[in-house]
Amino acid sequence: MGKSQVNLQDIFLNQMRKEKIPVTMYLVNGARLTGTIKGFDNFVILMKQENQQLVYKHAISTIIPDKPVELVEDIESKKTEQEQPAS
Numbered sequence: 001m002g003k004s005q006v007n008l009q010d011i012f013l014n015q016m017r018k019e020k021i022p023v024t025m026y027l028v029n030g031a032r033l034t035g036t037i038k039g040f041d042n043f044v045i046l047m048k049q050e051n052q053q054l055v056y057k058h059a060i061s062t063i064i065p066d067k068p069v070e071l072v073e074d075i076e077s078k079k080t081e082q083e084q085p086a087s
Helices: 008-018 072-083
Strands: 023-027 032-040 044-048 052-056 060-065
Touching: 008 032, 008 060, 023 044, 032 052
Parallel strands: none
Antiparallel strands: 023 032, 023 060, 032 044, 044 052
């Protein structure tokens, strides 16, 4: 198999989801959403405020976490997993 690329977007979103870090999300139309990320896939992000909102990624301009997101350890662990031979 070919070498897989580390998907920084998925690592970033997953870390915020796992740690339940509050985020501010700006959409391309200027709308501002705040809440936590409950889940995501290739096309959408599920946000939780008082209610749930399904936001298409193509509509998002910027995501700002309320606290720093540590990515280095996650990227290194993903690289290590990919370099290990399959059993």
